[in-house]
Amino acid sequence: MGSFSLFPEQASTFAPEVDHLTYFLLIVAVFFTVVIFGAIFYFAVRYRRRSERELPHVIHGAMALEIVWSVIPFGLTMVMFTWGASIFYRESRPPGDALSIYVVGKQWMWKLQHMEGQREINELHIPLGRAVKLTMTSEDVIHSFFVPAFRTKQDVVPGRYSTTWFKPTKAGKYHLFCAEYCGTNHSRMIGWIYVMEPQDYQAWLSGGVSTGTLAENGQKLFEDLACGNCHKPDGSGRCPSLAGLFGNTVHLTGGGTVKADEAYIRESILQPQAKIVAGYGPIMPTFQGLVTEEGVLQLVEYVKSLGPKPAVAPAANTPPGNR
Known part of the structure; x- marks a missing residue:
């Protein structure tokens, strides 16, 4: 047993x-x-009432008692809150x-x-x-x-x-x-x-x-969807470069900013009109219903794996001071 x-x-x-x-x-x-x-x-x-003629003694207040039964529960609840919040904070990091x-x-x-x-x-x-x-x-x-x-x-x-x-x-x-x-x-x-x-x-x-890592599968899906036609590594395409995007701050049309984390990349794939990058038009179509959640995860990992933008090579006869 x-x-x-x-x-x-x-x-x-x-x-x-x-x-x-x-x-x-x-x-x-x-x-x-x-x-x-x-x-x-x-x-x-x-x-308990012992006689019908008995009159109860009226208590008008007990300040010390009221302080005690207020302070002790408050202290206990603060201990509970601090203890629980500490565990929650570490579990979320x-x-x-x-x-x-x-x-x-x-x-x-x-x-x-x-x-x-x-x-x-x-x-x-x-x-x-x-x-x-x-x-x-x-x-x-x-x-x-x-x-x-x-x-x-x-x-x-x-x-x-x-x-x-x-x-x-x-x-x-x-x-x-x-x-x-x-x-x-x-x-x-x-x-x-x-x-x-x-x-x-x-x-x-x-x-x-x-069948390959998540990033490798994401790259294949990225190529199958022809995303590279607009998202060129050097930033010369109709849409912003994705190189070095993850973890950085993105400036948006209208003056706002957003951190490029997993949630932002996911939203940009499925709801590309939600946040438009400054300097670019709202031309990207949505892939909602065309890409599964697993496919989105693969694309997110591929974007995370991309390094910084490739450096633009200077012209052959450009003086060093103008580079």
């Missing part, structure tokens, strides 16, 4: 922190429940060296893509002791990526990217669920996460079937 456990197994760096906060909240709730109900019972018995994996939710499956090109459905293989960053979106309705052993739950929303990260601390096989009702087969949208020793993960990665 298996042993009973109040919480799932702890298998990530955040799991103990989340559990400790939960234990604290539980202890505080139970303590004050007992105190309050005990006080209610005591006062109901101690100060993946480290720079995290292993990046893309996730697409779809009724009723999880599709996952590694940077090296390997694809998985309802399974995810990751190395032990390495931070893993998931960039996620949905093809249809709202889903929620939930791994109880990692204490990780992140909504996956259509039309935008959401991210989460975790660092596994124990090798094994862990449940993956969708924690947001997403239709008739919601309960079947389950999978497994396999945490492997680093050498086993590398063996799995090198042994899997791959």
Whole structure:
């Protein structure tokens, strides 16, 4: 007969922190429940009406008591807020060296893509002791990526990217669920996460079937869609150059600016008229419905892989001072 456990197994760096906060909240709730109900019972018995002619004593105020029952709850709630906010802040800031994996939710499956090109459905293989960053979106309705052993739950929303990260601390096989009702087969949208020793993960990665990295597949799609006819590397095309775009600030028509992150690149592919780059016209057509979410992810990775703009070679007889 298996042993009973109040919480799932702890298998990530955040799991103990989340559990400790939960234990604290539980202890505080139970303590004050007992105190309050005990006080209610005591006062109901101690100060019950003993005679019809008895007149109760009127209490006009107790400043010290009011301060106590105001300050103590305030202090406890601030501890809860600070503790919870600290965990939330660190969970929303993946480290720079995290292993990046893309996730697409779809009724009723999880599709996952590694940077090296390997694809998985309802399974995810990751190395032990390495931070893993998931960039996620949905093809249809709202889903929620939930791994109880990692204490990780992140909504996956259509039309935008959401991210989460975790660092596994124990090798094994862990449940993956969708924690947001997403239709008739919601309960079947389950999978497994396999945490492997680093050498086993590398063996799995090198042994899997791959048709190229995400960036390489993105380049092929970029060429198939003839995007290079307008987006020339040296900026001489009808549309802005994509070289060195990712991570930089883009100046927009009308005077605004935007950071070129994954969300901006995605929006520019599917809704190119939303933000027009300064100095260029609104001539790019939308690829909404023409490119799948997986294709968009591949294009995003290709744009991220592009280096800076190629330098323009000076004319042969140009004096050095005029270069």
